[in-house]
Amino acid sequence: xxxxxxxxxxxxxxxxxxxxxxxxxxxxxxxxxxxxxxxxxxxxxxxxxxxxxxxxxxxxxxxxxxxxxxxxxxxxxxxxxxxxxxxxxxxxxxxxxxxxxxxxxxxxxxxxxxxxxxxxxxxxxxxxxxxxxxxxxxxxxxxxxxxxxxxxxxxxxxxxxxxxxxxxxxxxxxxxxxxxxxxxxxxxxxxxxxxxxxxxxxxxxxxxxxxxxxxxxxxxxxxxxxxxxxxxxxxxxxxxxxxxxxxxxxxxxxxxxxxxxxxxxxxxxxxxxxxxxxxxxxxxxxxxxxxxxxxxxxxxxxxxxxxxxxxxxxxxxxxxxxxxxxxxxxxxxxxxxxxxxxxxxxxxxxxxxxxxxxx
Amino acid sequence: xxxxxxxxxxxxxxxxxxxxxxxxxxxxxxxxxxxxxxxxxxxxxxxxxxxxxxxxxxxxxxxxxxxxxxxxxxxxxxxxxxxxxxxxxxxxxxxxxxxxxxxxxxxxxxxxxxxxxxxxxxxxxxxxxxxxxxxxxxxxxxxxxxxxxxxxxxxxxxxxxxxxxxxxxxxxxxxxxxxxxxxxxxxxxxxxxxxxxxxxxxxxxxxxxxxxxxxxxxxxxxxxxxxxxxxxxxxxxxxxxxxxxxxxxxxxxxxxxxxxxxxxxxxxxxxxxxxxxxxxxxxxxxxxxxxxxxxxxxxxxxxxxxxxxxxxxxxxxxxxxxxxxxxxxxxxxxxxxxxxxxxxxxxxxxxxxxxxxxx
Ligand SMILES: Cc1ncc(COP(=O)(O)O)c(C=O)c1O
Ligand SMILES: Cc1ncc(COP(=O)(O)O)c(C=O)c1O
Ligand SMILES: [Mg+2]
Ligand SMILES: [Mg+2]
Ligand SMILES: [Mg+2]
Ligand SMILES: [Mg+2]
Numbered sequence: 001x002x003x004x005x006x007x008x009x010x011x012x013x014x015x016x017x018x019x020x021x022x023x024x025x026x027x028x029x030x031x032x033x034x035x036x037x038x039x040x041x042x043x044x045x046x047x048x049x050x051x052x053x054x055x056x057x058x059x060x061x062x063x064x065x066x067x068x069x070x071x072x073x074x075x076x077x078x079x080x081x082x083x084x085x086x087x088x089x090x091x092x093x094x095x096x097x098x099x100x101x102x103x104x105x106x107x108x109x110x111x112x113x114x115x116x117x118x119x120x121x122x123x124x125x126x127x128x129x130x131x132x133x134x135x136x137x138x139x140x141x142x143x144x145x146x147x148x149x150x151x152x153x154x155x156x157x158x159x160x161x162x163x164x165x166x167x168x169x170x171x172x173x174x175x176x177x178x179x180x181x182x183x184x185x186x187x188x189x190x191x192x193x194x195x196x197x198x199x200x201x202x203x204x205x206x207x208x209x210x211x212x213x214x215x216x217x218x219x220x221x222x223x224x225x226x227x228x229x230x231x232x233x234x235x236x237x238x239x240x241x242x243x244x245x246x247x248x249x250x251x252x253x254x255x256x257x258x259x260x261x262x263x264x265x266x267x268x269x270x271x272x273x274x275x276x277x278x279x280x281x282x283x284x285x286x287x288x289x290x291x292x293x294x295x296x297x298x299x300x301x302x303x304x305x306x307x308x309x310x311x312x313x314x315x316x317x318x319x320x321x322x323x324x325x326x327x328x329x330x331x332x333x334x335x336x337x338x339x340x341x342x343x344x345x346x347x348x349x350x351x352x353x354x355x356x357x358x359x
Numbered sequence: 360x361x362x363x364x365x366x367x368x369x370x371x372x373x374x375x376x377x378x379x380x381x382x383x384x385x386x387x388x389x390x391x392x393x394x395x396x397x398x399x400x401x402x403x404x405x406x407x408x409x410x411x412x413x414x415x416x417x418x419x420x421x422x423x424x425x426x427x428x429x430x431x432x433x434x435x436x437x438x439x440x441x442x443x444x445x446x447x448x449x450x451x452x453x454x455x456x457x458x459x460x461x462x463x464x465x466x467x468x469x470x471x472x473x474x475x476x477x478x479x480x481x482x483x484x485x486x487x488x489x490x491x492x493x494x495x496x497x498x499x500x501x502x503x504x505x506x507x508x509x510x511x512x513x514x515x516x517x518x519x520x521x522x523x524x525x526x527x528x529x530x531x532x533x534x535x536x537x538x539x540x541x542x543x544x545x546x547x548x549x550x551x552x553x554x555x556x557x558x559x560x561x562x563x564x565x566x567x568x569x570x571x572x573x574x575x576x577x578x579x580x581x582x583x584x585x586x587x588x589x590x591x592x593x594x595x596x597x598x599x600x601x602x603x604x605x606x607x608x609x610x611x612x613x614x615x616x617x618x619x620x621x622x623x624x625x626x627x628x629x630x631x632x633x634x635x636x637x638x639x640x641x642x643x644x645x646x647x648x649x650x651x652x653x654x655x656x657x658x659x660x661x662x663x664x665x666x667x668x669x670x671x672x673x674x675x676x677x678x679x680x681x682x683x684x685x686x687x688x689x690x691x692x693x694x695x696x697x698x699x700x701x702x703x704x705x706x707x708x709x710x711x712x713x714x715x716x717x718x
Contacts, residue, residue: 004392008399011598019386019394026382027375033363033677035378037557037603040367040680073432073559074580077594081578109578193595198396200432200559200597219440219468221433235436236552238559238597239370244396318392321399 005343008321009151009296010173010194013338018247037240041233049243050232056249060258061175063182063205070204070224071232071242076172076191079202080106082222083145083168083187084113086214092142095119095165099157100127100150101327102170110145119144126328127153129288133161141165143186149174151194152325154298154332155291160184166210174295175203176252177337178262186210192241194295195337197248201241252337261337268335268344269294275348282355286328300330307331310354317350364702367680368510368655369532369553372697377606396599400592408602409591415608419617422541422564429563429583430591430601435531435550438561439465441581442504442527442546443472445573451501454478454524458516459486459509460686461529469504478503485687486512488647492520500524502545508533510553511684513657513691514650519543525569533654534562535611536696537621545569551600553654554696556607560600611696620696627694627703628653634707641714645687659689666690669713676709 006013029036032045039046054069063069072078088094088110096107098121110116119138120131127150138144143166149156151173161167166186175190182188186207193199204224211225220226226234252261273292276283276299286298301307307330311323324332335344365372388395391404398405413428422428431437447453447469455466457480469475478497479490486509497503502525508515510532520526525545534549541547545566552558563583570584579585585593611620632651635642635658645657660666666689670682683689694703 001387001390002392003387006393006397008397008402010595011396011398011400014394014397016386023382023385026385027378028360028362031360033361034365034679035373037370038365038367038373039370041370041558073434073597074437075432075594077580078433081580085578105579109580112576112578191595198597198599199400199595200600217471219444219471220464221436221440221468235434236370236550236558238432238557238600240557240599241559241597320393 002318005319005346006321007319007333007335007339007347009325009332009334010191010336011199012194012321012334012336014197014244015248015251015338018244018251021247022244036243039239041236041239046239049239049246050237053242053246053249056246056253057203060249060252061180061182061205066208067182068206068208068211068228070206070227071237071245072202072204072227073200073238075199075202076102076170076189077105079170079189079204080109081112082224083143084110085218085222086224087210088114088142089215090114092140093117095138095141095144097121097131097133097144097146098123098127099130099147099155100153101325102151102172103145103147106145106147106170114142117141126286127155128286129291130155130157135161135164138163138165143168145170149177149293149295151296151334152332153286153328154293154296155287156293156295158290166207173336174293176258176261177265177295179258192245194334197245198241200238201245203245248338264341265294265335265337268339268341269297271341271344271348272297272333272335275351279351279355282359283351284330286330295334295336297333297335298324298328298330300324300328304329306358309358313354314347314350319347319350361677364678364705365680366678366692366694366698366706368684368691368693369550369695370558371553371680371693371695373556373603374607374610374697377603377610380606381603395602398598400595400598405598408598408605409596412601412605412608415605415612416562419535419608419611420539420541420564425567426541427565427567427570427587429565429586430596430604431561431563431586432559432597434558434561435461435529435548436464438529438548438563439468440471441583442502443469444577444581445583446569447473447501448574449473451499452476454497454500454503456480456490456492456503456505457482457486458489458506458514459512461510461531462504462506465504465506465529473501476500485645486514487645488650489514489516494520494523497522497524502527505529508536508652508654510655510693512645512687513652513655514646515652515654517649525566532695533652535617535620536624536654538617551604553693556604557600559597560604562604607697623700624653624694624696627698627700628656630700630703630707631656631692631694631710634710638710638714641718642710643689645689654693654695656692656694657683657687657689659683659687663688665717668717672713673706673709678706678709
């Protein structure tokens with residue numbers, strides 16, 4: 001088998017070693033005579049998987065003791081609703097920094113539950129940068145919502161704001177890709193399907209003290225406290241997805257943890273951005289340089305025709321997932337943790353050759 | 360490897376052939392050079408998996424054309440809320456037939472959204488039977504909710520009521536285990552983790568015309584119409600769980616479909632119930648005979664001590680998952696589609712031997 005080089009935006013590439021381990025024990029997990037997915041979620045064997053995923057996440061991210069960690073279903077998209085449903089109150093406002101399509105979706109769901117306000121936005125520039133934020137007016141808001149990495153536009157917060165109100169971050173597309181100070185946030189959430197594992201499980205990291213603000217009259221299944229009390233076992237969790245998450249976290253730890261992966265991610269992104277910057281405009285980066293994402297590298301080519309050829313030729317060379325999102329056009333290379341430096345070098349070499357052939 | 364005989368209530372046994380196929384193509388799906396879980400949910404390769412699961416479900420269950428099929432996250436437990444959130448209105452009442460703990464949870468979530476009424480219940484007899492239903496008073500209700508199979512108590516509807524109002528059924532623990540007339544129902548839903556696949560995906564089958572009753576002001580992610588319009592691809596679906604579902608459905612088809620599995624399930628249940636009935640009271644069935652489940656066989660032994668010994672000795676003999684739920688006590692053998700007649704015969708032989716040794 002020749003392995004495809006996978007630049008998908010999510011679900012995305014997983015480490016080959018992780019897939020191999022999961023394959024090996026797929027039918028007989030830990031000599032149980034069963035697959036992980038056949039274990040009861042109330043069994044000792046599964047409990048160990050669940051706790052391993054949790055404790056590795058705590059260790060790798062440096063999550064302080066006063067935070068809860070939840071494994072939920074519904075994707076980051078369900079968090080867009082669960083957050084205001086539980087934490088927006090009539091007398092308060094949810095503040096948003098708008099940095100892309102995912103911020104927009106989060107905002108739209110929040111509007112159903114109460115007052116919202118846009119603190120800053122780069123919408124008029126097609127979300128090509130992370131805007132400056134002035135937090136003078138948000139003093140008594142319910143929370144400030146940001147999207148740490150903008151998967152579609154290829155921008156990323158370089159530094160997080162010191163928010164006077166609880167800071168909530170959708171980190172779906174850059175969680176565990178770099179060191180962050182968790183204590184700055186009241187809530188961090190993200191779908192697993194970029195840096196953490198397969199789709200089907202959503203990680204939520206929530207400050208314990210914040211849970212006290214939870215609204216009444218929320219359905220039990222949609223209350224955070226329900227899942228906190230039950231340690232994410234209130235109803236049947238997506239056990240296999242959590243198992244895969246545990247393997248990915250183990251792999252990350254074995255490969256030097258967040259510090260090492262952050263360095264690799266810097267290098268990887270550098271290889272591609274250099275290629276863009278040195279192309280004399282053949283490739284145009286969408287993101288403003290000071291806002292560039294190390295996870296999603298977005299760039300456009302001369303026209304649609306050439307873009308199509310680029311994507312097709314890359315595919316012929318066994319590199320997939322390079323078509324950009326329609327709201328930006330052009331191309332996007334998603335280079336999450338499981339994409340290697342060699343993968344990025346392969347793409348950069350291809351890009352240089354393609355430029356020579358088509359300039 | 361010796362395979363464990365798995366009587367788990369869910370997540371539960373999966374067909375060995377399905378696990379073997381998934382294992383074989385785990386890292387290289389369809390010569391894509393990628394795992395299924397690395398495919399974009401917008402790719403042609405994944406689209407084929409998604410559509411295969413849907414069309415096999417339509418074929419196997421005989422789902423009429425005027426129904427939509429959804430693959431959602433959140434478990435059956437999220438359906439307990441989504442249903443009233445979308446379909447209960449202030450002027451109407453949701454009616455419930457109470458047959459166990461899951462009916463209770465469904466009812467509790469519904470109360471948050473409007474008026475409810477209990478049409479019939481067997482609660483005072485610890486849910487040991489399916490009560491008679493008199494539907495004279497439910498003429499203008501929003502819907503009638505039933506739980507087709509009661510996982511914990513081991514009872515099952517033998518025949519479904521002709522409801523004058525839309526009939527909604529939680530079929531989590533017996534979907535695809537027997538022939539049903541889908542056209543009797545407006546909604547059928549169930550988590551996959553018993554008869555359909557691993558946990559992490561919930562199947563919803565909904566009459567198209569009923570969708571017109573959907574309430575306004577429901578979060579987009581929690582609206583059925585959102586998922587219908589997007590063919591369950593509004594946000595990232597649990598792609599690997601849906602893939603496993605497609606393999607389980609394929610296996611069921613290759614093994615004679617629902618008609619054949621229904622016969623096998625009758626035989627399997629018969630083997631265990633005979634053993635109980637011929638034990639001279641050593642094993643006592645919890646369910647009244649006319650309400651017995653073919654999926655979950657519940658029985659008690661003389662005392663807790665003996666029950667513990669039974670479960671432990673069964674485990675020593677490589678049969679797991681036999682501890683009953685605390686609300687019934689005793690034992691429970693869950694014998695979903697993937698549990699074979701031989702597995703049930705093995706358990707019955709063990710039960711007879713255990714009786715001889717402990718009478
Ligand atoms: C930043 C961001 N937020 C939210 C989502 C939505 O996640 P999900 O599909 O799991 O609901 C995505 C998906 O790509 C994303 O990139
Ligand atoms: C009949 C029935 N309904 C609902 C549920 C809850 O399903 P989930 O855990 O997927 O939310 C179960 C789980 O065992 C069940 O047996
Ligand atoms: Mg998800
Ligand atoms: Mg975006
Ligand atoms: Mg589920
Ligand atoms: Mg029950």
